[in-house]
Amino acid sequence: MSYDAHEFPPFAVTVDLVVLTLRDERLHVLLVQRGQWPHEGDWALPGGFTLAQEDIEDAAYRELAEEAGIGRDQVVLEQLRSYGAPGRDPRMRVVSVAWLALGEGLPLPSAGSDAAAARWVEVDEAVALPLAFDHGQILADGLERARSKLEYSTLATAFVQERFTVAELRTVYEAVWGTAVDPRNFHRKVTTAEDFLVETGERTTRGGGRPAMLYTRGPATQLHPAVLRPAQNIRPLSAS
Structure with missing residues (x-):
């Protein structure tokens, strides 16, 4: 039996990205304003169609470069999950492979060719927006993945400079978790978690107050013991 592509409905694979960074010690996510149908004018996560001869991970990095000017060496990228509910995209049947991208000091974005605008948005504001497609669910899943991974992995070091203080690292945990620590x-x-932090022997006063030890990332990828989120009776961070 010969194969006839016209016997099958149109089908596409896209990538969507939950890109997180800290700006002014607050957790921000990258959003783009769609410049064309469908959902023209609505805010959405950056992303796009995977090219016919393109690897899915390469497509994620390409979209990062096109929509935010972010290079491979500026983020930690990991696959989040796939989303394929029928009707999630009115153009055709579309399955999206979503990615979580985390980075320190990421640049101001510039809108890509199919976007009207791009900007960093505080996550509290972003989750309240009516995002295009099912991007509200993708964003919620990405935030929970980042929050949970801080408990048992060394992912928090993706948000700090190469040499950092414990106070700077604590700022990451507080911003991502949304609570004081x-x-x-x-x-x-x-400092007692196995191979998490390595002392440099140098100190800094850049945070004000007494000189603080500078650390670098240790070889560990998992935390032993885990650093768990605070109990609910810990006071929340100020909105100011």
Whole structure:
């Protein structure tokens, strides 16, 4: 039996990206404003169609470069999950492979060819927006993945400079978790976690106050013991 492509409905694979960074010690996500149908004018996660001869991960990096000017060496990229509910895209049957991208000091974005605008948005604002397609669910899943991975992996170091203080690392945990963390307890946990932090022997006063030890990332990828999110009775971060 010969194969006839016209016997099958149109089908496409896309990539969508939850790109997170810290700006002014607050967690932000990259959003683009769609410049064409469908959902023209609505805010969405960056992403696009995978080319016919393109690897899915290469498509994710291409979209990062095109829509945010972000290079491969600026982020930690990992696959989040796939989304393929019928009707999620009115153009055709579309399955999206979503990615989580985390980076420190990421640049101001410039809108790609099919976007009207692009900007960093605080996550609290972003989750309240009526995002295009099913991007609200993808964003929620990406945020929960990032929050949970901070508990048992060394992912938090993706948000800091090569040399950082424990206070700077604590700022990452507080921003991603959206809650205050006890400084002394946090210092004890991260400095005793196996191969998490490595002392440089240097100190800095860039955070103000007494000179603080500078650390670099250790060889560990998983935290032993885990650094768990605070109980609910810990005071929330100020919105100011």
